[in-house]
Amino acid sequence: MAAGxxxxxxxxxxxxxHLRKMERVVVSMQDPDQxxxxxxxxxxxxxxxxxxxxxxxxxxxxxxxxxSEEEARHLGAVLVQHGYIYPLRDPRSLVLRPDExxxxxxxPYFWTSTLWPAAELDYAIYLAKKNIRKQGTLxxxxxxxxxxxxxxxxxxxDLVLMQxxxxxxxxxxxxxxxxxxxxxxxxxxxxxxxxxxxxxxxxEQSPGRGSCAAxxxxxxxxxxxxxxxxxxxxxxxxxxxxxxxxxxxxxxSFCGQRGPHDPLVSGCLPSNxxxxxxxxxxxxxxPTVVAPTKLRVERWGFSFRELLEDPxxxxxxxxxxxxxxxxxxxxxxxxxxxxxxxxxxxVPTLVDAVYQQFLAPGAARWVNIDSRTMERTLEGLxxxxxxxxxxxxxxIYMLMKKDSYPRFLKSxxxxxxxxxxxxxxxTKKRVFPFSxxxxxxxxxxxxxxxxxxxxxxxGPGGGxxxx
Amino acid sequence: MCDQTFLANVFGSCxxxxxxxxxxxxxxxxxxxxxxxxCAEIMATEALHENETLASLKSEAESxxxxxEEERAKLHDVELHQVAERVEALGQFVMxxxxxxxxxxxxxxxxxxxxDKRRIVSSSQDGKVIVWxxxxxxxxxxxxxxxTWVMACAYAPSGCAIACGxxxxxxxVYPLTFDKNENMAAKKKSVAMHTNYLSACxxxxxxxxxxTASGDGTCALWDVESGQLLQSFHGxxxxxxxxxxxxxxxxxxxxxxxxxxKAMVWDMRSGQCVQAFETHESDINSVRYYPxxxxxxxxxxxxxxRLYDLRADREVAIYSKESIIxxxxxxxxxxxxxxxxxxxNDYTINVWDVLKGSRVSILFxxxxxxxxxxxxxxxxxxxxxxxxxxxxxxx
Numbered sequence: 001m002a003a004g005x006x007x008x009x010x011x012x013x014x015x016x017x018h019l020r021k022m023e024r025v026v027v028s029m030q031d032p033d034q035x036x037x038x039x040x041x042x043x044x045x046x047x048x049x050x051x052x053x054x055x056x057x058x059x060x061x062x063x064x065x066x067x068s069e070e071e072a073r074h075l076g077a078v079l080v081q082h083g084y085i086y087p088l089r090d091p092r093s094l095v096l097r098p099d100e101x102x103x104x105x106x107x108p109y110f111w112t113s114t115l116w117p118a119a120e121l122d123y124a125i126y127l128a129k130k131n132i133r134k135q136g137t138l139x140x141x142x143x144x145x146x147x148x149x150x151x152x153x154x155x156x157x158d159l160v161l162m163q164x165x166x167x168x169x170x171x172x173x174x175x176x177x178x179x180x181x182x183x184x185x186x187x188x189x190x191x192x193x194x195x196x197x198x199x200x201x202x203x204e205q206s207p208g209r210g211s212c213a214a215x216x217x218x219x220x221x222x223x224x225x226x227x228x229x230x231x232x233x234x235x236x237x238x239x240x241x242x243x244x245x246x247x248x249x250x251x252x253s254f255c256g257q258r259g260p261h262d263p264l265v266s267g268c269l270p271s272n273x274x275x276x277x278x279x280x281x282x283x284x285x286x287p288t289v290v291a292p293t294k295l296r297v298e299r300w301g302f303s304f305r306e307l308l309e310d311p312x313x314x315x316x317x318x319x320x321x322x323x324x325x326x327x328x329x330x331x332x333x334x335x336x337x338x339x340x341x342x343x344x345x346x347v348p349t350l351v352d353a354v355y356q357q358f359l360a361p362g363a364a365r366w367v368n369i370d371s372r373t374m375e376r377t378l379e380g381l382x383x384x385x386x387x388x389x390x391x392x393x394x395x396i397y398m399l400m401k402k403d404s405y406p407r408f409l410k411s412x413x414x415x416x417x418x419x420x421x422x423x424x425x426x427t428k429k430r431v432f433p434f435s436x437x438x439x440x441x442x443x444x445x446x447x448x449x450x451x452x453x454x455x456x457x458x459g460p461g462g463g464x465x466x467x
Numbered sequence: 468m469c470d471q472t473f474l475a476n477v478f479g480s481c482x483x484x485x486x487x488x489x490x491x492x493x494x495x496x497x498x499x500x501x502x503x504x505x506c507a508e509i510m511a512t513e514a515l516h517e518n519e520t521l522a523s524l525k526s527e528a529e530s531x532x533x534x535x536e537e538e539r540a541k542l543h544d545v546e547l548h549q550v551a552e553r554v555e556a557l558g559q560f561v562m563x564x565x566x567x568x569x570x571x572x573x574x575x576x577x578x579x580x581x582x583d584k585r586r587i588v589s590s591s592q593d594g595k596v597i598v599w600x601x602x603x604x605x606x607x608x609x610x611x612x613x614x615t616w617v618m619a620c621a622y623a624p625s626g627c628a629i630a631c632g633x634x635x636x637x638x639x640v641y642p643l644t645f646d647k648n649e650n651m652a653a654k655k656k657s658v659a660m661h662t663n664y665l666s667a668c669x670x671x672x673x674x675x676x677x678x679t680a681s682g683d684g685t686c687a688l689w690d691v692e693s694g695q696l697l698q699s700f701h702g703x704x705x706x707x708x709x710x711x712x713x714x715x716x717x718x719x720x721x722x723x724x725x726x727x728x729k730a731m732v733w734d735m736r737s738g739q740c741v742q743a744f745e746t747h748e749s750d751i752n753s754v755r756y757y758p759x760x761x762x763x764x765x766x767x768x769x770x771x772x773r774l775y776d777l778r779a780d781r782e783v784a785i786y787s788k789e790s791i792i793x794x795x796x797x798x799x800x801x802x803x804x805x806x807x808x809x810x811x812n813d814y815t816i817n818v819w820d821v822l823k824g825s826r827v828s829i830l831f832x833x834x835x836x837x838x839x840x841x842x843x844x845x846x847x848x849x850x851x852x853x854x855x856x857x858x859x860x861x862x
Contacts, residue, residue: 005846015768015770016768017748017749017768017769017794018768018792018794018812018813021770021792021794025792045657049480055735058497061790065774065790067790068829070831071790071829074813074815074831075790075792075812075813078792078793078813108587112643161727199857200629200834200835203852206611206618206633207616207617207664208663208664208666208682223520223521223705225522225526226521226524226527226528227524227531228701228702230524230527230528230531232702232740232743233528233531233532233535236533236535236742236743236780237531237535237538239777239780240539241539241777241779241780242542242778243542243551243779244544244545244546244776244781244783245544245545246541246778247549247761247762247776247778248545248550248551248776248783249550250759250761251547251757251759251761251762251804251822252550252551252554252822254758254759254803254804254805255554255804255805255821255822256554257803257805258758258802258804258805259803259805260535261802261803261862262786262801262802262803262805262806262846263802263845263846263847263848264801264802264806264842264847264848264849264862265557265801265802265805265806265845266564268847271860272847272848273585273602273847274565274566274602274847274848274860274862275565277862279585281847282584282585282845283713285845304716305714305716307790314768317649327753336799337672338673340672341671341672341673341676342675343675343690343692343693344690344692344697345691345692350639387736389574390736393742394717397716397717401716406829419786422800438729439602439603440603441600441602441605442583442585442600443581443604443624444583444586444600444643444645445581445582445586445626445627446605446626446627446628446643446644446645447645449680465688
């Protein structure tokens with residue numbers, strides 16, 4: 001597919017900050033004291049000054065940024081791809097060879113950000129020059145472009161040819177070395193701005209970003225935009241903030257607690273399926289498994305949210321509440337979740353169902369909410385919307401979190417689950433490491449039958465143990 | 468003979484006060500009117516007042532923002548890397564590409580994991596949206612959208628549907644079907660309608676609601692069944708490029724980032740912006756919440772990733788290196804929040820130690836810019852999609 005829409009003219013540096021940074025790097029590479037070692041390069045019979053070798057470029061980058069050689073080679077390659085450094089010997093391929101291959105720094109005139117976007121007229125003149133100078137040196141795609149441009153700007157073709165001849169004539173008056181260098185510079189510029197088909201265009205942008213500049217200007221000029229900002233600032237000034245030290249300590253304890261549970265940090269038992277090709281880990285940790293692993297049961301103790309998010313944990317908690325005769329709390333909470341995330345059309349029905357089951361005086365599973373919240377909720381039920389039960393839901397959630405949940409963690413039930421839960425054994429390393437285990441496919445969740453009626457006591461989203 | 472120019476006076480009724488006076492031509496919003504001199508003077512002062520108002524509003528906003536920064540700075544008593552000094556350093560990380568998914572004919576723009584931890588949906592520039600079982604690398608479904616540049620795609624929590632959109636300014640939901648007789652495109656539901664391209668979309672806790680972000684500068688919450696707009700979020704000054712839902716207990720907020728360099732936290736119920744952060748120097752391409760929900764990370768074209776704490780209400784860490792020049796296009800946390808994976812426009816993926824602020828590892832492999840990156844739901848791997856037409860799963 002062809003490249004996206006042409007980038008808008010003007011302010012390329014602002015829209016592509018990486019160009020400015022690359023330019024800074026390239027400028028510091030040319031510093032006489034701290035930069036890359038410059039030497040004169042002999043090419044056939046001419047001597048080109050201020051050349052550098054690929055190897056020196058890589059070494060300089062390694063030292064300057066304290067990075068590995070692999071990264072330095074990558075960074076160097078990127079600089080060459082963008083045309084900031086060009087090869088002298090094989091000017092067609094913008095590749096960095098980390099050896100004695102000679103390179104030179106592109107003149108700022110031809111920098112991607114200076115002469116941008118590339119003009120069609122200039123490209124036509126460039127191709128015309130190539131065509132005139134040596135008949136038939138235009139490569140296939142260049143020939144196509146040349147013909148296309150000829151049709152497109154036919155009216156200006158005389159100008160194109162004239163300019164081409166003028167430039168060639170002026171070039172003849174220069175020294176051979178300069179001529180060679182300028183030809184290389186120009187060629188690099190056009191390789192970057194009009195890449196051959198198949199080569200990635202480094203200047204390609206996502207569509208729509210071009211509109212940023214315009215819309216930004218448009219939106220900031222309006223008075224209500226500022227009014228909104230002022231209102232936001234006033235509100236923000238009044239908010240309570242927490243000291244940094246407290247917040248940052250929280251990260252430490254969170255990361256420390258979760259570290260052993262993070263497969264990418266601490267590995268996972270029996271093995272990481274992606275590495276061993278064995279899906280045992282997923283089988284053992286399926287959403288509704290009979291015997292949850294020890295790590296999983298431990299996680300239920302980290303926070304109430306963790307417990308509720310795990311279908312197995314939630315089921316055990318429901319059992320526990322049942323023993324304490326407060327199971328209706330969790331059911332009520334689940335019903336409220338269903339309302340909040342349910343379809344808009346279902347709202348009145350669901351609200352009514354919840355009211356009948358949990359809130360009406362004498363309801364079968366009446367929940368104990370404080371009178372003020374109950375009053376507010378009942379008042380709001382006259383005009384039901386999806387957030388009408390938020391207050392009541394929060395009240396019950398907090399009740400469970402502060403009261404039932406801590407008791408659950410101290411209960412024999414939980415302690416028993418923790419003791420029963422096993423730690424899987426690490427998969428034995430394969431004897432023949434090069435033979436691949438067959439990768440088992442699993443049934444797509446889209447194949448599982450969806451439940452017919454979403455009950456108030458159903459799981460999240462009305463599904464049941466979705467794989 | 469003396470040279471004298473006479474001013475030709477036109478008499479008539481003024482367009483504003485309708486009195487019979489000498490009239491002057493006056494231009495209001497490129498429309499020519501005739502005002503008497505008194506009304507012309509009044510109009511001139513009004514215009515001046517309007518400009519003054521705009522300028523004074525702007526300066527008021529600036530000064531309030533300054534005060535806000537001062538307030539935020541007052542409670543900043545320590546830096547993250549100082550606190551993290553006593554944390555053990557991470558060992559050497561060897562992460563490799565474990566799966567390469569080839570099949571897209573053009574740039575991969577977005578991907579999302581299914582809750583089953585192995586399936587993914589990915590979308591590309593040529594309009595194709597593919598659902599893969601990335602463990603076996605089999606393609607399971609493919610849809611061709613009627614538009615190009617499908618910049619957003621999402622997997623429904625139930626695993627039964629996908630949502631996608633892009634240059635068509637819409638977000639469409641496709642129920643996934645294995646019925647060979649059914650054309651997936653036939654059951655497509657058009658849910659969201661924006662006035663510019665769709666940059667990001669995400670289901671909330673169920674299959675029935677979608678949150679979208681668009682190039683028209685707004686985010687919106689939609690009911691999938693009816694396509695009804697439930698809430699819209701205005702406040703960004705330019706295109707919104709990304710969003711992420713908060714993993715909080717009360718599940719009410721989300722964060723968005725845009726071309727105006729701002730990251731804004733919204734209350735889904737009221738549509739109000741609750742918090743805003745403006746420290747990046749360029750477009751914010753990606754935002755992702757820290758697993759605890761107390762913070763979020765952002766990746767931007769200014770080649771940095773930053774961590775913002777919601778309780779401290781400020782930026783608390785910057786992840787950057789002098790050798791990293793290209794913008795970060797997408798970020799995600801590992802399960803414990805200790806690692807931050809960021810895909811960059813220079814084809815690499817950098818892995819950061821969130822607490823210490825240092826780079827742990829750099830991953831090569833993609834041959835064009837990394838456009839999207841997500842950690843799998845159980846944290847066993849992460850997947851990156853790139854403009855080189857492939858997706859890679861790393862572990």
